[in-house]
Amino acid sequence: MSTRSPLRLGSLVAWHRAAALGLGASLLLYALTGWLFALPELGDRRWQDTEHTLSLRDPEAFHRDPGAAMPELLEALGVRARVDRIERSSAGLDVLARRPGLRVELRADTGESIVVARVRRGGPFRAGSALHGTIHYRGGLAFVLWAAVADLSAAALVLFAVTGVLLAWRRSRGLTLALLLPTTAFTVAVVLALGSL
Amino acid sequence: MKRVWRERWVRWHLWVGVVLAPYLVVYGLSGLLLSHPDWVPTSERSWERSLEIAPGAAPETAAAVRDALGLAGRLPRWKIEAPSSEGGPLRFRIVGAGRFYDVDWFAAERRARVLEGSGGWLGMLRALHGLRDLPGSRLGAAWGVYTWVSLAGLPFLIVSGALVDVARWRRRRQVAILGGALLAGWLVVVLWLALP
Numbered sequence: 374m375s376t377r378s379p380l381r382l383g384s385l386v387a388w389h390r391a392a393a394l395g396l397g398a399s400l401l402l403y404a405l406t407g408w409l410f411a412l413p414e415l416g417d418r419r420w421q422d423t424e425h426t427l428s429l430r431d432p433e434a435f436h437r438d439p440g441a442a443m444p445e446l447l448e449a450l451g452v453r454a455r456v457d458r459i460e461r462s463s464a465g466l467d468v469l470a471r472r473p474g475l476r477v478e479l480r481a482d483t484g485e486s487i488v489v490a491r492v493r494r495g496g497p498f499r500a501g502s503a504l505h506g507t508i509h510y511r512g513g514l515a516f517v518l519w520a521a522v523a524d525l526s527a528a529a530l531v532l533f534a535v536t537g538v539l540l541a542w543r544r545s546r547g548l549t550l551a552l553l554l555p556t557t558a559f560t561v562a563v564v565l566a567l568g569s570l
Numbered sequence: 571m572k573r574v575w576r577e578r579w580v581r582w583h584l585w586v587g588v589v590l591a592p593y594l595v596v597y598g599l600s601g602l603l604l605s606h607p608d609w610v611p612t613s614e615r616s617w618e619r620s621l622e623i624a625p626g627a628a629p630e631t632a633a634a635v636r637d638a639l640g641l642a643g644r645l646p647r648w649k650i651e652a653p654s655s656e657g658g659p660l661r662f663r664i665v666g667a668g669r670f671y672d673v674d675w676f677a678a679e680r681r682a683r684v685l686e687g688s689g690g691w692l693g694m695l696r697a698l699h700g701l702r703d704l705p706g707s708r709l710g711a712a713w714g715v716y717t718w719v720s721l722a723g724l725p726f727l728i729v730s731g732a733l734v735d736v737a738r739w740r741r742r743r744q745v746a747i748l749g750g751a752l753l754a755g756w757l758v759v760v761l762w763l764a765l766p
Contacts (some may be wrong), residue, residue, distance in 0.1 A: 527601030
């Protein structure tokens with residue numbers, strides 16, 4: 374390999390370290406939230422509920438397009454959350470907005486100009502646990518940044534694995550093949566078998 | 571760290587890493603698919619098959635029908651509906667790797683009607699993310715073992731890699747500062763999301 378090749382030892386080690394650096398920090402966060410997710414008995418997870426009644430400035434507009442009116446209502450409630458679900462029935466509208474550790478449930482009866490809102494706060498332990506599954510690119514800048522962290526970690530993991538194998542290959546081709554072939558064959562077998570079920 | 575110990579850590583780091591590498595690649599790719607659900611195409615199809623199954627309690631019959639159909643997946647209890655008194659079908663859902671099967675089992679007619687929803691190969695790859703078991707599939711259970719080994723081994727790779735590089739981190743303070751800044755930045759995002 375030429376000294377300018379991206380596969381030369383110095384470059385490989387640098388890429389491997391860069392991937393591990395990104396991975397190491399985010400792994401700590403994912404491990405922490407993962408433990409909170411896996412151990413629901415850890416910490417106080419009880420919901421603290423408060424109920425509020427809000428007047429609608431334009432009830433017709435709200436019932437026509439509740440998503441557009443939600444930011445103003447959430448601001449009036451003093452909470453930040455993303456709208457997850459809007460359900461319509463003949464009786465009225467049910468809207469659910471969420472953020473890790475927080476739920477806002479709104480009910481607006483047809484023809485009424487008020488909204489009843491229940492704000493549920495689950496505390497930092499519930500919030501940490503919920504973060505583990507919050508990986509979607511919607512709901513505001515903080516959600517987008519968190520999802521970007523998840524994506525970067527995933528990409529770093531692939532880079533970390535590939536550069537690591539290349540470094541091992543430079544050290545001993547025989548041992549690398551002996552260790553890599555069985556696990557690669559097993560992985561391919563699982564993918565083929567489960568994909569064709 | 572003495573040279574001989576550093577060499578040992580490097581060796582263990584590399585060879586454990588090589589064993590875990592295929593899993594880590596799948597874990598990374600499936601992680602990307604998890605946060606981009608729109609990348610996974612979905613399709614549905616229906617099919618029917620005749621089966622000879624001895625009648626029994628609903629969960630056991632559902633498992634027997636799943637096995638007789640040659641399918642693999644969990645049977646969520648809240649998705650099992652026992653037959654109505656008027657002789658309706660036993661209804662249940664099989665949650666497989668990247669696909670689901672809504673099954674109606676007509677005991678009197680010895681017939682199963684299946685609505686299959688699939689995310690294709692990408693859906694299956696996404697389902698491998700942290701998959702610990704897949705009832706009805708030995709390969710799925712074996713993948714579960716690989717999952718546990720890999721998730722236990724990943725922190726070892728991080729720690730052993732850091733130990734190998736301790737001397738280098740001391741020399742290159744800017745790398746440590748960058749790592750600390752990354753972690754601090756991400757913690758700010760976490761607090762921003764989680765705190766009211």
